[in-house]
Amino acid sequence: MAIVPSDWLNVNRISWNQRTKLHINSDFYDVERFKKGKDSLNDIELQLLGNIDKQKILHLQCHFGMDTLSLERHGAFATGVDFSEDAISYANTLKKEMGLSSEFICSDIYDLDLTETHKFDMVFCSYGICGWLPDLNKWGKIISKHLQKGSTFTIVDFHPAVWMFDDDFKNIGYSYFNEKPYIEIESGSYASRNENEEITSVWWNHSLSEIMQGLLDNDLDLMAFNEYDYSPYNCFRHTIEVSDRKFRIKHLDSKIPMVYSMVFRKK
Numbered sequence: 030m031a032i033v034p035s036d037w038l039n040v041n042r043i044s045w046n047q048r049t050k051l052h053i054n055s056d057f058y059d060v061e062r063f064k065k066g067k068d069s070l071n072d073i074e075l076q077l078l079g080n081i082d083k084q085k086i087l088h089l090q091c092h093f094g095m096d097t098l099s100l101e102r103h104g105a106f107a108t109g110v111d112f113s114e115d116a117i118s119y120a121n122t123l124k125k126e127m128g129l130s131s132e133f134i135c136s137d138i139y140d141l142d143l144t145e146t147h148k149f150d151m152v153f154c155s156y157g158i159c160g161w162l163p164d165l166n167k168w169g170k171i172i173s174k175h176l177q178k179g180s181t182f183t184i185v186d187f188h189p190a191v192w193m194f195d196d197d198f199k200n201i202g203y204s205y206f207n208e209k210p211y212i213e214i215e216s217g218s219y220a221s222r223n224e225n226e227e228i229t230s231v232w233w234n235h236s237l238s239e240i241m242q243g244l245l246d247n248d249l250d251l252m253a254f255n256e257y258d259y260s261p262y263n264c265f266r267h268t269i270e271v272s273d274r275k276f277r278i279k280h281l282d283s284k285i286p287m288v289y290s291m292v293f294r295k296k
Contacts (some may be wrong), residue, residue: 033163033182033210037231038112038137041161044230045113048218049093053119057220057264058095064127068102069095071261071274074155074185077253077292081105081151087175089138089154094120096129107131108149110141138162141171149175150152154263156184156288158194160232163210173247176295182249184240185294188256188286192234196266198278209236219264237289249293256288258283 034040052058063069082104088097093116097109109131111117117135124131134143143149152172162168173180195202204212210231217224241251259275260268268276278282 031271034212034231037163037210038061039176040229041138042114044228045092045111045291046115047226047228048113049113049119051218051221051226053093055220057235057262060095063095064123068181069099070103071185073257073261073288073290075103076184077185077290078103078151078153084150085148087143087147087149087152089141089152089172090158090161092116092132094123094131094133097133098124098127098129100153101129101131103178105219108134108143108147110134110136110138112137112162112241129177133193138171139164139167142174144174145173148177150177152180152182153184156187157227158186159189159240160187162235163233165235165239166246169245169247172244173249173295176249178295181252181294182244183290185290187260187289188289189234189236189240190286191265198265198267199283203234205234205236207233207239212255241246241291244291248296250296251291252294253290253292255290257288258286260287262270274289 031264051059085106088109091097091109091111094109097107100107109120114135117133120133152175160201176182189205193201193205194204211232214227214229216227218228226291234251259277261274263276265278267279270276276278
C-alpha cells in the first residue's frame, strides 16, 4: 500500500478552492450559457441515469454544482457534496441566481453521513473522481451506506489509462496501478491553462480492478460496465473534436480508452 502524505486532504482542498476561483469565469465551464439553459450533463451519464424525475440523487464530489443543478433540471431532487468551501459557496450562489432548490453540503467524502436525514434513490459522480481518493474501499463504504436496497450507484470517470501518459501523451509517465501518491505542481488548471497561479495537488492512479473491488466489497453488484474512446470534455492537450462534445488525442485517435462508466446496485 502506498504511503499517503498526512496533509493530502488539506493540500487538495486548497487546490480546489484555487481551481474554483479560476473555473467559475472560464470558457470551459461557460456558466452564462449554463444559466440560460445549456445542459452540463453529457449523453453518457444521461443514458445511464435514465428517467430521474422525482428521484432523490446524492451527487458526490460535485465541484461548484453545475451537474447537480442539471440533475434538478431533469426533475430530480438533488443533493451535491464537495469538500471545497469556495465551490459549495458558489454552488449556493448559482442556485439562488437560477431559482433552483438543490441542496449543497460541504464535506470531505470520507466524513459524509446523511443517513439520519436523507434517503436516496441513487448516488452519482462523474469525471475526476477516484484519483483524488487514497482509499477506495472506504469510498465504497460511504457510497453503500447512502444507498437503499435495490438502489443504484452510477460513476462516469476518466479512464485510468489516460493518467498513465505525460501531459503531451507522448510517453508513459505514471503507473497504471496504485503504487504511490503523486505530488504535482501545475500552473493554472485544465479549465484555464493560461493562468499563472501555481496549484499543488496529491493524486493517485487506481486501476479499474481496484475501483470495481472497492464497490463489490461493499454490498454492491455490478450491473453495467462500458469504456469509451473519447472524452466529452476538451480538457487535455493535443485534442481534436471528432463530433459534437467528443474529443480525442489527435495522434492517438481511437487507440486508447478515455472514459469508463459503471452502474452498481445495492444488494
